[in-house]
Amino acid sequence: MKGTNALGEAAVQAGCRCYFGYPITPQNELTEYMAKRMAEVGGVFVQGESETASINMVLGAAASGVRAMTSSSSPGISLKQEGISFIAADELPAVIVNIMRGGPGLGNIAPSQGDYYQATRGGGHGDYRTPVFAPASVQELYDLTMHAFDVADIYRTPVLILGDGMLGQIMEPIVLNKKNKVKLPPKDYVLDGAKGRPSRIIRSLILDTREMEAHNWKLKRKYDLMRKELPLWEEFMTDDAKLVVVAYGTAARIAKGAVKRSRKEGLAVGLLRPMTLWPFPDEAIKSVAKNARLFLVFEMNTGQMVDDVRLVLEDSSKCVFYGRPGGEVPSPMEISRIIGRYWVQKEL
Amino acid sequence: MKKVYAKPKSLKDAPFHYCPGCGHSIIHRLIAEVIDELGIRDKVIGIPPAGCAVLAYNYFDVDMCESAHGRGCAVGTGFKRAQPDKIIFTYQGDGDMAAIGTAETLHAANRGECITSIFVNNAVYGMTGGQMAPTTMLGQKTTTSPMGRRPDVEGYPLMITDIIATLKGAAFVARHSLATPAKILAAKRSIKKAFEVQMAGLGYSLVECLSPCPTNWKVTPVEAFKLLETRMEREFPIGVLKDVTKKPKG
Incomplete structure (x- = not known):
């Protein structure tokens, strides 16, 4: 199976039902795969007008309680950083794939690992981190993508999958492992109309400095837990x-x-x-x-x-x-x- | 005694933080009344913007999701595609709608996303302290156009609502003014229509409200409401620009 397709299929098998993305080389095969597969499984595929729009669509879908994903390559990931910061602040689950290319700027479309800093230091503005998975084979593209969706739900966080054009393009035989049975926390944050319950708010604006500080420390405790539980x-x-x-x-x-x-x-x-x-x-x-x-x-x-x-x-x-x-x-x-x-x- | 007027159920019992004479509180109320009248409170998800109305989630008693500046229609797209049975509205200012979020707005409208945008146009950036907006009128002084907006330097006020009315995905597009009680009621009728068009699955709907900002226009509230009629309505003609339900049959 081709790398990008294995990643896409893992997302489908993990229950991803919303994909939003904007074309950029070298990851277009993934976007195209999702266009086809989302239609087959009754999911949502929207080609956004930009990476910025796509990540904000992910935010809306994630706040709806649906497993959502977007993918791009380096310059496009820069554009998504605004949305990733908001998703981290809002504590919403999402999976973001970066099939890295040479840079800075437009760079080239060859395999590169230039986005390590961006991926591991939050990437966008503000005091946050995102778990980053780095597969090294088509099998791992499949397995770690499935895992990424669980991690996103468990910790309510955006999760990055970092690959490159070579990983995306290679073909290797893989085993389509079954989805892990993981106990997931209740989705008590979902906005689906305030029916029979008080209305809910999802926001990142916290004007009161003490309240903001408390929120920052709350996120920090979550990141500490991830440091303990996630390393692979x-x-x-x-x-x-x-x-x-x-x-x-x-x-x-x-x-x-x-x-x-x-x-x-x-x-x-x-x-x-x-x-x-x-x-x-x-x-x-x-x-x-x-x-x-x-x-x-x-x-x-x-x-x-x-x-x-x-x-x-x-x-x-x-x-x-x-x-x-x-x-x-x-x-x-x-x-x-x-x-x-x-x-x-x-x-x- | 018969109760003829009450606070809408879709508004929380919280005092507005808006300046005296600001149009936001009027528009909040109109939206809340429409939600009550349509009986859709438990289906609505609102998306407030960055700007003065960012705290709208403290006032509406419906599910609310903050959006980054200008991304309301993209976030709204995510909600609507994930939950097609819900009713989504974005609440956006002029900078949100017609500067930083032009692409998101235009493309959501062009895709015919069944969401409703309430666009509050006061020709100035309110929260940041009175800078030039994409809809600032020619000659209008702001803190970043201190000589008054000059067409050869700052360009022209952007008629985003008129542009959206040309898009096939837009089903209902209207511009209203808060200048008089009668005009406010007309705005409410259009807001209701916009929600109904969404519920019927006809496409994107947009209601622009010309709204006073006495603080940044540096006039009294009474003068600000007058300026709506004498200046803004001349620059931005009010009325229904597009209504697909009014199309002649055949």
Whole structure:
């Protein structure tokens, strides 16, 4: 199955019945898939007049109690930030897909990981965070998308899925796993006409500073809970690794190939792959850091996630970075050469 | 004794925060009366804007969802598509409707979304302190057009309601004024019609209300209501611009 289609089908199977989006490469196949599938399952598909409009349509559908999704690529995600901030403030569930492309500006349509900061630091204005899932295979696009809808409902939060053009385009065999049975909280916020109950308000304007501060702390407590409950990661050959590569998404696929190559050369190398970028798998890094002597962070940008690794390590001498921005996708051989260079340089 | 006049049930028992002589409280009341008369209180979802009327959710006793500045019609689209049996109204000012939210408004109307927009035009940005609006009239002084609006510099007042009336998705479009009790009642009739058109599934409906802003026009309330007739109604002619229910048959 193609990556974008797997993501779309997972949304359908997770019960998503409202999709709003605006065309942008390299994620148009997802929008087109949703146009077809929403019609088949009696859901709602609207091609919005802009990304801004689309995310605000998501807000209306989410406030109606329906599972809703939008998707875009980097420049379009910038336009959605206003709405994402409002959805976070209103504490509404929504799933937002960013199939990243090269940037800044229009950049190009090649695979890139330039939006890590934007995704993991809230993205829009105000003091908020959004959970960010980073799939690295078509199977994970399917599984994590399903999971994302549950997370959105459980914590009443916008959730991001961060991929890139390569993940969206590749085809891999997958298992269409059944939907998880998760106990979801009651949707007592839904606006569906005040029938037999007092009228409800959904708002983000809180003029009273004390009330606003209380709301900010309430959100913070929710984010703390997410930090505890949500981190996901994969470890590959980290048990005896002296050098551990940290990479996510497409970069992690390449890194895995590089680690296998380096192992063949006899180097004790492993891979730690964050599957959630926020919350970041701090504990996993700490645990691996007990044995590892060097972390090599590899990203398809000029260095963003590396900051989070350094924050956890509190010792920047244990962390080095290698990046390929601009849509350049390096080969596993290139990464294993970098591994070899550091192996010698740091006398591992 | 027979009760002939009462506070609408769709309004909460909360005092309005609006300035003396402001039109918002009148328009709130008209909408609430219409909701009561149509018996749709438990089906209505209202979408207030950014601006003076952002706190409308404190006054209407119906489900209310705040919208980002200008996005009312997009949020309304989300609600209506997710819950086609509900009755959605957006409440929007001139900046909301005709500047920052022009695209959302125009495209919702063009899609024929079955929602109703109540557009409050007072030719000035109220809450932010009297800056130029897209509907500020030529020669009108505001804090950001201190020499008066000049066509060669600031352009012309945007006739968004007239533009929307040209769209096939719009089913009912009207412009009214709050200048006199008779005109207020005419506005109410159109607001009712707009909701009825939505309930009949005919398409998008819009009622513009020319409304006084004595505070930012820097005149007394009495003078402001006079200015509605002597200035605003000349710039923005009142009347029903489009009504698909009035189309001749065949």
